[in-house]
Amino acid sequence: MSAGLFVTGTDTGAGKTLVACALLKLLRRAGIDAVGFKPVATGVEDGKWLDVEALYAASAGAEPRERICPLRFAAPMAPVQAAKREGIELDMGPARRALAELASRHALVVAEGIGGLLVPLDERTLVIDFIKQSGFPALVVCKAQLGTVNHTLLTLRELDRAGVPVAAVIMNVTRAEDTENARPSVEEIERHTRHRIAATISFCVAPEIHQDELAAKAAEILGQQIQVSAWAGR
Numbered sequence: 001m002s003a004g005l006f007v008t009g010t011d012t013g014a015g016k017t018l019v020a021c022a023l024l025k026l027l028r029r030a031g032i033d034a035v036g037f038k039p040v041a042t043g044v045e046d047g048k049w050l051d052v053e054a055l056y057a058a059s060a061g062a063e064p065r066e067r068i069c070p071l072r073f074a075a076p077m078a079p080v081q082a083a084k085r086e087g088i089e090l091d092m093g094p095a096r097r098a099l100a101e102l103a104s105r106h107a108l109v110v111a112e113g114i115g116g117l118l119v120p121l122d123e124r125t126l127v128i129d130f131i132k133q134s135g136f137p138a139l140v141v142c143k144a145q146l147g148t149v150n151h152t153l154l155t156l157r158e159l160d161r162a163g164v165p166v167a168a169v170i171m172n173v174t175r176a177e178d179t180e181n182a183r184p185s186v187e188e189i190e191r192h193t194r195h196r197i198a199a200t201i202s203f204c205v206a207p208e209i210h211q212d213e214l215a216a217k218a219a220e221i222l223g224q225q226i227q228v229s230a231w232a233g234r
C-alpha cells in the first residue's frame with residue numbers, strides 16, 4: 001500500500017474536511033498525486049454530500065465521487081443509524097477495499113474520518129480501528145473552543161494506546177470567538193503530552209465564503225507552517 005494520512009478530529013465540526021482539502025491542495029501543488037477519501041458520509045443536501053464534494057474538488061477530479069466515498073447515506077445521522085434508516089447493516093469491508101484500491105493507484109491518500117475517534121462504523125469497527133487497519137498515521141485536528149485541551153489529550157492518549165503514529169496535530173479556530181483560546185490551549189496541550197502542535201489555523205473567513213476558497217485560505221496558512229512533501233513517499 002502506498003502512503004497516506006488519516007485526518008481525524010477531536011469532535012465533529014473540528015475542521016477535518018477543511019484541513020484534508022487544504023493538505024490535498026498543498027500536496028497537489030507540490031506535484032504529489034494525492035487523492036481524498038472518506039469511508040462513509042451521511043446527510044445528503046440537494047443530492048450532494050458536502051464533505052465528498054469538497055474532497056472531490058480538492059482532489060482535482062482525480063477520482064469519481066463514489067471512489068472518494070464508497071458508502072453514502074441520506075440521513076444526517078451517525079453512520080450506523082443512517083445506514084439502518086435505509087435497511088442496511090453497515091459493513092466497512094467495501095470501504096477498506098476502496099481505500100486499498102485508491103492507495104494502489106495514487107502516491108498519497110488523504111483520508112478523513114467521521115466525527116471523533118470512537119464513532120462506531122460497524123458492529124466491530126470504531127473510527128480508530130479503521131485508521132489502525134489503514135496503516136496510515138493520524139493527523140489530529142483540534143477544535144479551538146473551550147474543552148479542546150481535554151478532547152485533544154483524550155484523542156492523543158487513545159491514538160498512543162492503539163499504537164497509531166501521529167503525523168501532526170493542528171489547532172483550528174472554527175469560530176472567531178475561540179481565537180483567544182487557541183494559544184493557551186496549545187501551550188497546555190504541549191505541557192501534558194509529548195506531541196507538538198505543528199500548526200494553528202486562524203478563523204479566516206466571512207460566513208458566506210465558498211468552501212473551496214476557505215480550503216485555499218487554509219492551505220495558504222498551513223503552507224507557511226508545515227512541509228507537506230515530508231508526508232509523501234513514507
Ligand SMILES: Nc1ncnc2c1ncn2[C@@H]1O[C@H](COP(=O)(O)OP(=O)(O)OP(=O)(O)O)[C@@H](O)[C@H]1O
Nearest residue numbers: 012013014015016017018115173174202203204205
Ligand atoms: N479556520 C476556519 N475558519 C472559518 N471557518 C472554519 C474554519 N475551520 C472550519 N470552519 C467551518 O466550520 C465548519 C466545520 O468544518 P469542517 O466541515 O471542516 O469540519 P469536520 O470536522 O470535517 O466536520 P464533520 O464532522 O461534519 O465532518 C465548516 O462550515 C467550515 O467551513
Ligand SMILES: [Mg+2]
Nearest residue numbers: 016017051112
Ligand atoms: Mg467533514
